[in-house]
Amino acid sequence: MRSEMHFHKEMAGARRRAKQAVQDFVEGAAAGDVHRMAKSFDELTAGASDGGGWVRAMGAVTRLGSVPTTTRDFFLSVFLDHGDSIRQECEDLVLANGLRVLLPTYSGAAVWLYRGESFHNRRRRTYGLSWTASADVARQFAESRFRRTGNGGTVLIATFAPPEAIICAPALLDNRYAEMEYVIDRRRLTSVIVIERFAQLSHDDLNSSRQT
16 A cells, blocks of 8 residues: 555656646746756656657647747757757657747748658658758768668658748758758648668668678
């Protein structure tokens, strides 16, 4: 009985911390209080295991509509450094909605963009958020031997992205990793073409390449 009570007490405490983290993230974003936002990150990541965390935070921040420039500049830096882990813990379309609020807004023209994508995502049209203005950078991702172990291998894809599909253009603001990155909402793309396909590799192929 005592252990069961302790379990429920711990669960209640975890729910309170998760709720507070979302509140800190959203209210911090609205006020441009980047320190309050930052202190929520660990708890938001910890909450991902129960389907919450970043999912709840991004859903809630979407309802703000707009945030100060201070918030947008801060979260651009966060996203560039930790975007991969945030993407792993938040469904793409929920994240895209949140990023429209949190990242600096793109105001340029339509542009050709490229992405190294899994064949699985190409077939389902579930393209990821990060694209690049460099076909060479996208090809490097597509040619990755580890990525090619997925079912069907990988593809190099391209799109002429209209401005409304471009959430943000980190490539024009902070190209710290030289990846010429653009953040894209796939729901607003009009056409995506396959330039090149890379065959699936077995795990034996991957292991043998590591040994050579």
